[in-house]
Amino acid sequence: MASKLLLVDGHSILNRAFYGMPDLTNSEGLHTNAVIGFLNIFFKLLDEENPDYVVVAFDTSAPTFRHNIFKEYKGTRKPMPAELHEQVPLLKEVLDTMGVRRYEEPGLEADDILGTLAKRAESQGMIVTLVSGDRDLLQIASDNILIANPKTKGGQTTVERYHTQEVIDEWGVTPEKFVELKALMGDSSDNIPGVPKVGPKTAKELMQTYGSIAGIYEHVEEITKNAIRESLKANKESCDLSYTLALIKTDADFELPWDSAKRVNYLNENAYKEYKRLGFKRLLSKFSQEVVDKAFASVGESGNTNAVDAAFNAASNEASNAADPNGIASNGEAIKGAALDGVSFDKASAGAADTSNLNTKSSSTGNIEEAGDNQDEIIINLLKQVPQQIEAISVTSFDEAEDIIRKAKEYAAGNNDRFIGYSVIEDSKDPDDFIGLGISYENGKAYFLRHTEKFTLEYAGKVLEDLSKDCRLTTFDIKNTYHLFTPYEIDHKKEKGDFDILIGAYLLNPLKDDYTPEDIAGEHLGRMMRSYKERFGKSSLKELIEVPQQMTLDLGIPMPADDDSAKKSSKKSKKALEPQILPEDALKQIVEYAAEIANTSLLAAPIIEKKLANTKMLDLMNDIEMPLSFVLYSMEKEGIICRRDALKEYGDQLTGRIAELERNIYKEAGEEFNINSPKQLGVILFEKLGYEGGKKTKTGYSTSADVLDKLAPEHPFVKDILEYRALTKLKSTYADGLADYIESDNRIHTVFNQTITATGRISSSEPNLQNIPMRTELGRAIRKVFVPKDGYVFADADYSQVELRILADMCADEGLLEDYRSGKDIHRATASKVFHTPFEEVTDTQRRNAKAVNFGIVYGISVFGLANDLGISREEAKGYMEEYFKTYPGVKAYQEASVAYAKDHGYSITTFGRRRPIPELRESNFMRRQFGERVAMNAPIQGTAADIMKVAMIRVFMRLRKENLKSRLILQIHDELLIETAPDEVDVVKSLLTEEMQKAADLKVPLIAECSVGSDWFEAK
Incomplete structure (x- = not known):
């Protein structure tokens, strides 16, 4: 062959x-x-x-x-x-x-x-x-x-x-003659001139008629088209040159x-390491398990120099770039002070942890705080000490576990700035699913203290709580371990608190879609680490340990008593008994995984902390993000009551209205069709009904929201379609979807995400309560299903125009500052100035237009965008914006300064020092650069608003905790906080809620928080 x-x-x-x-x-x-x-x-x-x-x-x-x-x-x-x-x-x-x-x-x-x-x-x-x-x-x-x-x-x-x-x-033509075809028609991409007036179609006709360039020129006088004939005669040299160039x-x-x-195995060990380093996650699945194992086995005990350089370059930013952009962050110290005023969290030092006494096999890792100007050199030296492989020790003896804990306490005693890395291995927060605790306080070594009859979840929590008094605990995703323990610094003074390498890595690079322990190990330590998927595939750890008795005993997990419950448990997962689910080295993999997370946390924490100090984000980390993680955990734990009966009633109400809309739509269309099908809807709108404005694509007419929004004012039929879409989404997402999240305590425990958005805003998932509708009456009605516990009420407060107030503070435009200080309706005041109308005579339309301009300016809106939003011409929108900038010249100056700063530094910065990288500003694509400019204008404002809300949450939470109130902070949505309030604490909660929110930052204009009370969330809002 x-x-x-x-x-x-x-x-x-x-x-x-x-x-x-x-x-x-x-x-x-x-x-x-x-x-x-x-x-x-x-x-x-x-x-x-x-x-x-x-x-x-x-x-x-x-x-x-x-x-x-x-x-x-x-x-x-x-x-x-x-x-x-x-x-x-x-x-x-x-x-x-x-x-x-x-x-x-x-x-x-x-x-x-x-x-x-x-x-x-x-x-x-x-x-x-x-x-x-x-x-x-x-x-x-x-x-x-x-x-x-x-x-x-x-x-x-x-x-x-x-x-x-x-x-x-x-x-x-044949392939051999294709070069002659190209010689005739030329190629603009290569700048091959060809013969003028001879395009692909003509060239093909000539070649098919005469067979070759030589044949064409032999019969050139026979060509009937004068322009083609004369061009061929005049450009023979160009044709010959083109042939030479194209051949x-x-x-x-x-x-x-x-x-x-010769083809070899391209999916080899070196390729795996390179793919891993470069973050080609989806391609990693192509490698065989044998190659993966060999790749990790071939990694030496000392760090790889290239990996060290890559890890350093990946997250380290120049300290010289930390200057504030023309006063944009002028209120940083005032706000940081406000964040801590009256709160037990102490402001941490800008230095990183003392790692000088790590019990390494080689030399000391050094004390970063003594580095002075050699900060980068110290980080590099620390990276060179990172071993690629660690010693993972499995511990089942309770006495041995006690001895390790004692040594950890001795290591930490009197050195409360020392890090101890840990990991909690479990499948859920159910104590029965606790597998063990990883702990590391030595470079290159970690222990896995396995779950036994004595070493329980509760005992592991006590260990962490005790260690938290004397050292700085560090792990990946600390929020998901707080169910074990309360960090010491929450209720006591402590110079330096615990540390989450996940949050630290997020602050250094907030643009990533996902953060994993192996990512952080690679980026910040130059260490290769197997991912969860690479170790365990699609199996959960619970599946790996729900195995026959011998394996269960090997894992140190006590077997249940031989009773009915045990029999039920044994039947719970037949899949878990299948051989392919259970790797032969399941225990070894669990131990190694726990140990690597603990040791990676130990070694990455001081390096990430130093990088945060270099980028002037360490105060942001210590004063806001770390205490916030416990606040979010507490809110998740509390949850919010959702009434199943009310949710069903709401769903039934939506179903009735949806059915009514369907009948109206079918009647107007003259036929039944799939309303959810853009293709079918497009045909009805733009062909059968003949509406103007249809934009046909390869798949049919566009029926996107912006297209329908333009048609709706003139066509009630389109209004019905928009309402139908909104209500069907409400039903599927909330009326039907929320029911799946109501737990046995009748509460929904949403997950608050701290490391998702590039601007620093908190998001929520499982379910997403941040997107609870507010624009329509029926959408807002969903809030009626959320209620406080019996006898309690909801106290709800939100900021008034916080982003506009931040804009006024940042741009320091005297006219804008005066409008806010006067207490006037800001949109009416803006309309009065921009439209040259006395304040008392401003119409509702003028106020609405001014409001669109105000909020549009915050997001760097274009003339085109404003015209679309208001349904006016571009010329009119341009006039609005020009008048706005004449009225408030400081705003334009702020925008220009923000863009210039971001172009110079590669990132924007908030008042609190949070950085938002903007790589789009340096891209070749014009549209991407324009997007980057809008981000540069908006990110400092939106990011500062996010930071202010976080400070407010910490302050409110700590006041409730310190004053030993029964009321609990349970929900945050955008600029809004919700407290489940005891009946005898309503007045004090209303007072502290508005007070702490308004004191969260010291701006040039007042921060305003408005509070109301109600028996459900709808009424409170």
Whole structure:
């Protein structure tokens, strides 16, 4: 059987992948979409073609012979986008680690290398597949040489394939004659001139009629079209030059032994390490378990220098870039002081933890606080001490566990700035699902204290609570471990508190979609760590330990008594007994996983803390984010009562109205159709009913909200459709969806997410209560199903126009400051000035327009956006904005300063020092840069609002706790706080709620919080 050769045009396929994949960056800030897209195509081709030999060819920057004969060759090409350019060396590095043979030669284009190798292989009896996005290579096609042209769109790749016949079918000429076709019609992408007036259609007709360029010129006088005939006669030299430029060399002089291109296992250990380092998570699943195991086994005991450099560069920012943007963060100290006023959290020092006495096998890790100006050097030195492999010790003896805990306390005693890393391994907060506690206080060593009859969840919590008094506990996602213990600093003074490496990593890079222990290990320690999925697959830990008795005993988990409950338990999960669910080394994997998280937390905490200090975000971490984590845990634990009966009634009400709307819609349409089908709805609206404004796409007419919103004022039918959409979403999301989240205590315990949004805002999930509707009466009615416990009421307070007040503070525009200080309705005051109307005579329409401008300015709205929002012309919207900026010139100055600062530094900054990276400002795409400018204007405002709310939550929570009140903070939504209030505490809660919210920041204008009380959330709001 003939050998098969796969040839790949490196630059061409990388370019195709870049434009076919969404923009992606990894933790180091490198753009990776083109490389990932290239690899997707590459692996697809390997599967389909199954080649014996593989070569990837690249162009070089050196001029080729074509440039020597025509200096303007490829002269019209735009420069490669920076986001793509940086991925060329990255792809080459990745291919090298995989062991893929790549080749480039100064003076030759990749096409010449590929053409030569293809014809050379064909002459030696090989079958060839040549992969390129360049149609020039169709001239190389033959019965033995396949030209594969990949097309990537939306991350999906298809391949068009050409042998000799396919070229003839599509172009009407043989592959050998395709170069003549190109010589005639030219190629604007390569700046090959061709013959003027001869396009693809004419060129094909001429070639099919006369067979060749020579034949065309032999019969040129027979050509009936004067313009074509005269152009051919006048441009013979251009045609000949174009032929020379377009002709791919198939006899280039270079040596490439086939043995060097022999296909090997490209999914090898080195490739795995590189994919892991670069964050190619989805591609990691391609590696075999054997390769993964070997990759980890091959990692030495000392850190890898390249990994250390990558880890340092990934998250470390220049301390010199921390200056405030033209006074944008001028109130930082005042607000930080306000955040701690009357609260037991002490302001932490800017230094990182003392790690000088870590019991390392090698030298000391050093004391960061003594570093002075050598901060970066200290971090690098710490990174070099990080071992790639750690000693994970499983402990089942209670006496041995006690001895380890004693040693940990001795290590921490009198050194309350020392870190001890820990991990809690469980499947839920049910004590029966507690598996064990990981603990690490030595470099390169960690213990897993297994769940036994004596070492219970309660005992593990007591251990952590005791350690919290004398040291700084650190882990990944500390909020999910607070059910074990209360950190000492919550109720007592402590110089430095506990530390969450998840939150720290988030602050350093808030743009990531996800954060995992292995990500943090790689980014901040240069350590390779197996992910949960790599260790346990799709199985839960509970499935791994719900196994026959012997395995259960090996894990140190007591068997239940031999009674009915035990029998029921044994039947609970037949799947867990299946051999494929239970890895032979399940216990070993659990122990290693717990140990790695604990040790990674121990070593990453001081490094992340130092990076936070370098970026001036350590106060933000210590004073706000860490105490907030306990506040959020407490709110999740409390939950909010949701009445099932009221929820059902609400659903029934929606069902009735939805049915009524359906009848109205079908009657107006004259037929029944699927209202939820955009395609069917589009036909009804724009064809049957003949409404104007239809925008037809490949899949039919667009029926998006913005399209329907424009039609609704003139067409009641469209209003019904919009209401139908809103109500069906309400029913599915809330009336039906919320019921699944009501637990046995009749409460919904939503999860508050602290590390999701780039601006720092808190979000919620399971379910998302942040999106509770407010715009429509029926939407707001959902709040009636949320009630306090018997005898209690809800106290609800929210900020009034907090983002606009922050804008006034940041821009310091005297006119805007005066409007707020006067206590006037800000939107009416704005309308009065912008529309030159006496305050008392401002109409409702003018006020509404002014409100749209006010809030639009906060979000960096464009003239086009404002025109759409208000349904006015662009000229009118432009006039509104120009008048606004004339009225409040400080706002425009603030926006310009914010954008300039972000362009200079690469990030925006809030009053509290929170950074929001804005890589879009440096992208080549104009629309992306414009988006970046809007972010630069808005992020400092929105981020500061988020920080103020967090400070307010801490202050309110601590007041309730310190005054030993029965009332509890249970919910936060955007600018709103909700307290389940005891009947005898209503007045004090209303007072402290508004007081602490208004004291959360010291702005140039007053912060206003308005509080109300009600028997349910609807009434309270």
